[in-house]
Amino acid sequence: MIKTVRIGIIGSGGIAHAHINQYKRLPNVQIVGVADVVPGKAKQFVDSLSLTDTQAFEDHRKLLELDLDGVSICTPNVSHHVTTVDALRAGKHVLLEKPMSVTLAEAVDMVKATKESGKILTIGFQPRYDPNMKLVQDIVQSGKLGKVYYVETGGGRRRGMPGGTFIRKDLAGAGAMADIGCYSLDMALNAMGYPRPLTVSSFTSNHFGTNKLYHPEADRFEVEDFGVAMIRFENDLVLQFKISWAMHMDTLGSTMFLGTDGGLKVNPAGTGNWSGVWDGKVGDLTLFHDFMGQPTSTPIPIIEHTQDLFFEKVRDFVDAVSEGHPAPIPGEQILIQQAIIDGVLRSSELKREVAIELPY
Incomplete structure (x- = not known):
């Protein structure tokens, strides 16, 4: 039996739609929750996509309290660090949109959290x-x-x-x-x-x-x-x-x-x-x-x-979470770029x- 992978989305801007659209193509994925710091935005996002079984939050930490396997982080760059570290420390795997972080110190902290948590951090270079x-x-x-x-x-x-x-x-x-x-x-x-x-x-x-x-x-x-x-x-x-x-x-x-x-x-x-x-x-x-x-x-x-590159990125993350593979594009590597x-x-x-x- 294929394991259901329970996913949360942090940030509900334009790029979050791309993530949701690809997750919906995967039969073993359930979108459990969406969080956005802007009041009402996550709820509007969930309703607009008719995600009837998906919860909406204004605090990503509340989302991370749910039974999740992984999260897509689709926030503005300045929030990449705190949301990624919080997710990893909460025991969730992370697919993070590029760029990895704003500063090198943030990237170092994110990689440290990956190693300490044992969870994967993969960066979205489709x-x-x-x-x-x-x-x-x-x-x-x-x-x-x-x-x-x-x-x-x-x-x-x-x-x-x-x-x-x-x-x-x-x-x-x-x-x-x-x-x-x-x-x-x-x-x-x-x-x-x-x-x-x-x-x-x-x-x-x-x-x-x-x-x-x-x-x-x-x-x-x-x-x-x-x-x-x-x-x-x-x-x-x-x-x-x-x-x-x-x-x-x-x-x-x-x-x-x-x-x-x-x-x-x-x-x-x-x-x-x-x-x-x-x-x-x-x-x-x-x-x-x-x-x-x-x-x-x-x-x-x-x-x-002819395959959609964005879909392949999302699918690879889901496969890594489901099957215990290493991070497809590891944060440890992208830290050098940062x-x-x-x-x-x-x-x-x-x-x-x-x-x-x-x-x-």
Whole structure:
């Protein structure tokens, strides 16, 4: 008999609808409760989806008192830390939307709570479920490129600035770097096995977000809409990271892995003002190498994949909870990314290179 997995949802904003829609596709999932700090919002959410057997709460701690196996955390970034730690300490498995946290100290605390509780914390990077992302990882780690010494990743939307909680520093913590830049970092770092970062030098700006010509909430825009950083890792590896919510350009370029024996170029999928970043599928892949002493480029066929990546993320979490698997995308790994983003923001503020310090 298939075990029923009892799930709670913390936060009932837009992304919570995506989680609910995917959970409803799984016959062994029961949505037990929803919590939202805004009075009446969780009840409205539950009623709008006709979740007749689902309880609504205004305090996530009351939700965590229920008999739950796991929770999806869909709150603004600033609440990721407290809701995750509370859930883990209450003995619940956690699927957390990206970015992991606002600060590095919060991420460290979350990983500590994971280890102490014995429960899993998995972070919501659904692009990893595109088989072409796995293909990128396989190529980079196969040795085909030789020693990889330089990586360039990022991307940028010509126009794609969100509003609301995304642009408030007290709720989001950061802007484009954390919102869409985290996808770019995960794609590149995961392909390389998440190497240990040492230093970062960065620059950020918000020329578009604070301009009423480009954003209707310019007076309330508090985070960066553009950023670029050079990150140094162990083993003489450097990574150039760049991201933009808005710009006067069609692209910030491809993701590139340069190695001593070959190079790999990766383009994102999609077209239009909101495309150009790594929050979806891979567009195309090209391997650059020498053949018979001549520079050669070889297109790599894209693997067709029709499955919904968000569904695969949710299903993988449910399977891990039901069958006792490890976290599909563990918080211990994404903590490294959080350390980089923390360093990027510190370097930009101080206008100099800073050290990246990991707790282990």
